Amino acid sequence: MALPPDFTLLQVVPELETGGAEQTTIDVARAVIAAGGRALVATRGGRMTARLESDGARLAQMPVQSKNPLVMLGNAARLTDLIRTEKVSLVHARSRAPAFAALWAARTTDTPFVATYHGVYKAQSSLKRWYNAVMTRGDLVIANSDYTRAHVLAEHRVDPDKVVSIPRGVDLDRFNPSWVTPDRVAALREAWGIAARDGRTRFLLAGRLTRIKGHLTIIAAAAQMKAQGREDFLILFAGDDQGRSDYLDELRGAIAAAGLDDQVRIVGHCDDMPAAYLLADVAILPTTVPESFGRAAVEPQAMGRPVIASNHGGTTETVVDGLTGWLVAPEQPDAWAAAMTSAIELGPGRRAEMGQTGMNRTRQLYRVDAMCAATLAAYEQVLQARGLSGSSSGIDA
Incomplete structure (x- = not known):
């Protein structure tokens, strides 16, 4: 044609x-x-x-x-x-x-x-x-x-x-782990205040700072994980508040109230998302309402990272539960804490295998x-x- x-x-x-x-x-x-x-x-x-x-x-x-x-x-x-x-x-x-x-x-x-x-x-x-x-x-x-x-x-x-x-x-030229230089990842690590020796499992929630993205669910899940004695994780919220200063203040207040200042960081807008996904170990997409597609679930898979996503909407097509990531009930902190704990305990090797499967599937379908x-x-x-x-x-x- x-x-x-x-x-x-x-x-x-x-x-x-x-x-x-x-x-x-x-x-x-x-x-x-x-x-x-x-x-x-x-x-x-x-x-x-x-x-x-x-x-x-x-x-x-x-x-x-x-x-x-x-x-x-x-x-x-x-x-x-x-x-x-x-x-x-x-x-x-x-x-x-x-x-x-x-x-x-x-x-x-x-x-x-x-x-x-x-x-x-x-x-x-x-x-x-x-x-x-x-x-x-x-x-x-x-x-x-x-x-x-x-x-x-x-x-x-x-x-x-x-x-x-x-x-x-997904632009597979841009979202290609082979093309992201170490200095780009190092620059983000420095900008976000992550020490080179910090070996905690890093979770990245990429998206606008708006309530439907589920940040509060993750803060509640993190509080449960910390109460269980876990401190081997770091959660990064990367995104613009786009003028939603009240919600940004609410998130900061919730993080402080839960004593999570060392576990949860709001890092702001990020222009280099390929490097951000490489800096992370797991991407999370805890949306409270169904997303029609959910690019933030596909891009990290293209970068070889497993994804934990809410079990509704378009993410049920892009994330294969147990194979390329985990699908979790939305707005259920207990379930999210369990899934994030599973991701930590899976270890780097098994997470890499899951990430490779997601990368292959993304390159075929998206x-x-x-x-x-x-x-x-x-x-x-x-x-x-x-x-x-x-x-x-x-x-x-």
Whole structure:
């Protein structure tokens, strides 16, 4: 299959700070450019902008993160102008608020519209269900896991042929333990205050400092482990509070109250996650609500690290209990303490075997190039249905 030789993609995402949707935006933009197309991203901006532009994509900065109806209306007008000026071939929305403006602009210009369901959105009212359903009103819905696809079909009256599952991919060039130099790991160890002689088993929870990531569950589990006489572990929380200072203060208070200042550290945002996973012995993902995919469970496996994850959502597809890690009941400190203790007592050799199994499986199932190829094929499917597909001389999907 082929995309038109003059193919121009416009992706719309709230911001480019951090996260799976943001990384996938950059991955797909890079793939389109590598195939000879043009890639635009409408977004508020953020720390990942430099990476996007270094790949050759163009930023169209606008307040698409806003849920203010008047701002959204203005965004629709701005996107309409952008689509016409840049001769955009297809619009791809990656979040609900921007999707309203993007869908309006796409319909105004008769441009194909695709949306990715990146999360399992809760709907406790008909109004919220209507709001969430904006992601299903275009030509095609991309679900980032089979779990997410099942949710979309159960939640919305959508033709199953209109919903395709494309698991997120991992950049296996970036997340490759062979390519991470020792000085990168040493730099993080120094920055995080970990002595070279510190032989404790290190657990890494990577993700935004938000309640649903389950930090409080881990603090409670750590308190139980310490009460049992264990002090042979170190837990690292790596992530931004993104302005959630109250939650950050709550975490610090809980750590101090449990007497865990030497066992649990909040290390802040990390730009070098491959090195962070190598510095850790085990990755943990104790989410309190189901994640649609959970890149933080796949990236450490690509780096050869076993994972302990909550037994719900997309992680039930990416972590194989007892083989590449452990699946644990969410919000159950007893269960998490037991799983973390098991990981410690397994020892470095057995953990390495488990990590190798996870690495092999990740390289088979979650390659970023496979995700990008499937996404470009989905674009071609939409263009064909609209009678807009290119000839074989176009961009290979």
